[in-house]
Amino acid sequence: MQIVACPADTPIPGSFFGDSEAGLIGDRLYLRADTPLHSVLHEASHYICMDPARRAVLHTDAGGDYPEENGVCYLQILLADQIPGMGRARMLADMDAWGYSFRLGSARAWFEQDATDARDWLREHGLTDDLDRPTWARRG
Numbered sequence: 001m002q003i004v005a006c007p008a009d010t011p012i013p014g015s016f017f018g019d020s021e022a023g024l025i026g027d028r029l030y031l032r033a034d035t036p037l038h039s040v041l042h043e044a045s046h047y048i049c050m051d052p053a054r055r056a057v058l059h060t061d062a063g064g065d066y067p068e069e070n071g072v073c074y075l076q077i078l079l080a081d082q083i084p085g086m087g088r089a090r091m092l093a094d095m096d097a098w099g100y101s102f103r104l105g106s107a108r109a110w111f112e113q114d115a116t117d118a119r120d121w122l123r124e125h126g127l128t129d130d131l132d133r134p135t136w137a138r139r140g
Contacts, residue, residue, distance in 0.1 A: 001047050006032045014060045025059050037086055038094040041076040048127060048138050049075060055138070067121050073100065074118035075127060077111055078134050 006012050012030045014023030022043040023030035029047065031040050046062035047055065049072050054063055064072070073095070080091035088111075095107035102110035122128040125139045 001044065002028050004028050004030045006030055008032060008034070016060055016062070023060065024062060027055075027058075036094065036098070037080075037083070038076065038091055038098060041079050041091070042072060045072040045075040045079065049122075049125070051139055067117060070115065070118035071121040071125070071127070073107075074111065074115050075122060075134065077107070078128065078132065082134070 004013075010032070011018075012021065012023045012032060012035070014025035014028070014030050015021045016023070017039075020032060020034045020036065020039070022035050022039040024043050024047060027047075029040065029044055043062070046064065047058070049068050050058070050062060050064060062072075077088055077091050077095075080086045081088050092107040092111065100107055102114070104110050104114050119128070119132060123130070126137055127135055127139060129135055
């Protein structure tokens, strides 16, 4: 995946939500200086989690089913731990502020108490290891 920085005050190509939210087209992740990090990691996680057929025609809408979306959300939380100054706690708070909704009412409650299916999905596709760490691979 290539990261493409867009000039300030210009539309972000491939942004599904518009405004400052990150965009995906092919193997390019588009962002601006004002793009929230949770948006960058969410779209990057979509790219990582989607199957090769969808990745080959990717343009704006990452698509996917509910199990994959749960995997995407879980992976973005794990990836946040790899970024100095971000971390899991900030990612969870940012997800709540952005409006992600989970059955238990918060991203933290979902992650800690209700995300077994997401963990299993990521492991099944080789995207995390048995210790819940990213493998740095794309879904094959």
